[in-house]
Amino acid sequence: MIYTKTGEYAIRAILFLARQSKETLIMSSEIAKSEEIPAHYLAKILQRMAKYGYVDSFKGRGGGFKITELAKKSSILEIVERVEGPVINLKCVTGLKECSDETPCPLHEEWAELRNRIYNLISSKSVQEVAEKYTETLRKPS
Amino acid sequence: MIYTKTGEYAIRAILFLARQSKETLIMSSEIAKSEEIPAHYLAKILQRMAKYGYVDSFKGRGGGFKITELAKKSSILEIVERVEGPVINLKCVTGLKECSDETPCPLHEEWAELRNRIYNLISSKSVQEVAEKYTETLRKPS
DNA sequence: TTATTTTCAGACATAGAACTCTTAAAGCGA
DNA sequence: TCGCTTTAAGAGTTCTATGTCTGAAAATAA
Secondary structure, eight states, rough: OOOOOOHHHHHHHHHHHHHHHSOOBBBHHHHHHHTOOOOHHHHHHHHHHHHTTTTEEESSTTTTTOOOHHHHHHHHHHHHHHHSSSSSSOOTTTTTTTOSSOOOOOTTHHHHHHHHHHHHHHHHSSSHHHHHHHHHHHHHHO | SSSSSHHHHHHHHHHHHOOOOSSOBBBBHHHHHHHHOOHHHHHHHHHHHHHHEEEEEETTTTOOOEEEEHHSBBEEEEHHHHHHHHSSSSSTTOTEEEOOSSSSOOOOHHHHHHHHHHHHHHSSSSSSHHHHHHHHHHHHHO
């Protein structure tokens, strides 16, 4: 994967919340169980996401988390970079020191295109769009 | 980067050896210095690469390493996977559990294409081809 | 034969990612 | 008010990647 487990867990949790039909509160343990993520670790990640404004949290009986409008409008890239820092290392696949746009290695240009497309792939759609379209796909299998 | 520092160091070292015009022996400390890689650590990586048959090693005065025919004909992907295990996690960028070719998430198909192209990029050319073409690029800047 | 050089090999150390554990804080229901 | 529930928060542990250190082994030169 192109990001860390922490980033992946954040994305899976936010998509899980985005796919809830009703805006009920979901406990972190429920997300952890459903997504098979270590519960304590996910709780910490969700705490950070609450701090960043991607989820609203409610303590106590009947408490839990729900997705915020900010998160719905954010892209996967935005959320992952917020949680773990820059996602894709810009360095070329050959790792060559002198490789650059001026003196490109043989793989550089294609790599640059692929890297840009990956960026675009995870930044051009919002979390809400991804979640809604996937919910439709699961409802109407081809 | 899509692979670990260890994998990257292995690739950089093998490309360094591939770019030597003469088949002289190069000491691991020279590669480390040139590529700014921790010398002791690179020595360990080169030992493993010698075991896998990617370099020939010679102890003692005037000793060092040189690239093998096997390595010249191998791809970046083959070498990296030998050194660090499978490179690209096949999992989709959304990390969705149920996402598959049967029930693809909205990003799945494009991601699958990109992933396949990355694989192809680092497996379709040999180390020798990459090194030679890059040496030409450095000789004749545009 | 000895000194020097360089790789070989394993033990060890460090740093960061991933994860666990425990207690405090806050909220709800009775 | 109390008991229970769930999040908040920090300390701590484990695992893995990265890196260091030291001595052995092997080879060359003198």
